[in-house]
Amino acid sequence: MPDPVVTRFAPSPTGFLHIGGARTALFNWLYARHLGGRMLLRIEDTDRERSTEPAIAAILDGLSWLGLDWDGDVVFQFSRAARHREVVEGLLASGGAYRCYASPEELAEMRESARSEGRPARYDGRWRDRDPADAPAGVKPVIRLRAPQEGETAIVDQVQGRVVWQNKDLDDLVLLRSDGTPTYMLAVVVDDHDMGVTHVIRGDDHLTNGARQTQIYQALGWSVPGMAHIPLIHGPDGAKLSKRHGALGIDAYRSMGFLPSALRNYLVRLGWSHGNQEIFTDAEMVAAFDLPQIGRSPARFDAAKLENLNGHHLRETPAEQVLQAIEVILPDVGPARGLGPHLDPELRARLLASLPGLKERAKTLIELLDAAYYLYAPSPLALDAKAAAILDAPARARLAAITPALAALPEWNTASLEAAVRAGAEALGVKLGQLAQPLRAAVTGRGTSPPLFDVMAVLGRDVSMARIGAQARAEGVETTPNAA
């Protein structure tokens, strides 16, 4: 293994970690893990106005929740400003950069007239070869790269292929602002170089930046890292994922009850494929992932597929782990549904026992929690519309009829309950469903639930009989359907 790969995820902390950023991080992580390399994390906080502590925390939290770990310490770009300046000084000395005294107004005017004349909107190089003695007094200059004006600049991208720009279409970008702080374009190059990054994997909105950064590498005499510009994720309407589509941070998906493993699985298949395989464990993903299988067209975000995948992962995940995932989001989502931020031991045990039946039927942890309502419902149990419809007078009469047999059961478990109810249905001359459905409605307050006998077994004799009794006694009485 001659050249261990080093990738990096480099978000700017100006907002939460969104779904596109999460996928970029995942791809970097997978590529590094696949090749036994390292993934670094760098926070691009050179924009002091917009970078915030909460955003940094949200990004770190999001990555951790998603299960994407990084190697080494987090690098904060702003802390490296002195190094960035040093590099620019060198460039200034070698003639690779120059001071530009153009005012913001001049620049705006330049862009406007260029556009109106159908020319590319770019800096015209007016200070490129001008005598510094012409510098207006009192104006702090920016420092620009003396970019080549002829020929072409190409990047050999592992996803996009060889992409070429004519140098005349690229202008002299700003390296150092007039206040002496480095720009993103410069900082990225210096940091990637200093950090030993071998592969830059990022969204293809950076494709042009790739060319401009290549010019900086060349001016510095540094070797250009491998690049892979992956297509962006679009919203359902085909436009770039944005606030209009909900502007969701990764934390929102957590709160919606998605499993990290499902999100990883969904994200990896957006733009990348491995034959016909749709379902991936982490190990499979790491083993199969590579850059050549990444497509070049943007993918649309499809919530339905994410939900389906989440359902699959829910079923595959052991009950204890699902329970832990629930406990992670409970502080967020518990209080709103009458659950506290934590589960008391008794409820936890009942939930765990019910999970095999529950996780089979839910697409998200939220759905699961709602379906488990019968486990934590306050008394008296509220009936939803379907349950209320099921519990008509004949149904209630059947409940009354089966009550003695249930009360007399020596053992209260799934098998004994099923035997008793089947016998009861036969004795009443009705189909199993005609008795089971009223029982389900009485015991869960819902028209649907996990298998009835499992539910009754977990609930226990006392609770079950009380709920059945309450509905049996209400024969002929109009019930108040649950408002919800």
Add this chain to the structure above:
RNA sequence: GCUCCCAUCGUCUAGCGGUCUAGGACGUCGCCCUCUCACGGCGAAAACAGGGGUUCGAGUCCCCUUGGGAGCGCCA
């Protein structure tokens, strides 16, 4: 406007010149299973944007058109 990128079922995609009467998955619609709902099983409808080339042969290569997208800051 300029530069660059993209184009297979509604969506994610397989396809790397002949095995494509185009495969899988999600979603949709039937049927089966069944104590409900799911799961699972079986089946159906559903796509190579259009036009030119190249070739014995094109979804696969080239060009044009059309349609999407991204970038064009002293933001990142």
